[in-house]
Amino acid sequence: MSTDPAAPFDxxxxxxxxxxxxxxxxxFGALVYDYATRRLxxxxxxxxxxxVRELExxxxxxxxxxxxxxxxxxHDRYLHALAGLCESGTIALRTAS
Incomplete structure (x- = not known):
């Protein structure tokens, strides 16, 4: 499995x-704060x-x-949203622990 952060959402x-x-x-949903980028x-x-919470x-x-x-x-609309969240770094590939 690829762990390349630039890999497209799959x-x-x-x-x-x-x-x-x-x-x-x-x-309305949730505020998302990224402590690394300070982006809200x-x-x-x-x-x-x-x-998003259940992905893991x-x-x-x-x-x-x-x-x-x-x-x-x-589903297509939600997958598109998840692709955007992946691109922005809000979600990431899960690696084996």
Whole structure:
């Protein structure tokens, strides 16, 4: 498995919240703060927050969407959001421990 941080998002791979990132729940979703970059961003829905939190508990990103009951019609939209979160460093490939 590639651990290259510049590798493109692949929904068949395991991901987790990046170690430098903290989520603060809010009614709209969550505030995302990256302590390494000092960047503040937002997750705009509670369901997306749940997906991001649950990534570490499932074998890959695609199965996480099923496990947290993301409607099948919305999978492409959520995978696109996860790709953006991967590109920004909010989520990262999970490595074997």
């Amino acid at each position: 929904p068949a791979l395991p991901y987790t919240l990046a170690g430098s990132v903290s989520l603060r729940p809010e009614p 961003s937002f997750l705009k829905t509670p369901l997306l927050v749940n997906v 508990n499932h074998p890959d990103a695609a199965s996480t969407l099923v496990a947290v009951d993301v409607p099948a019609a919305d």
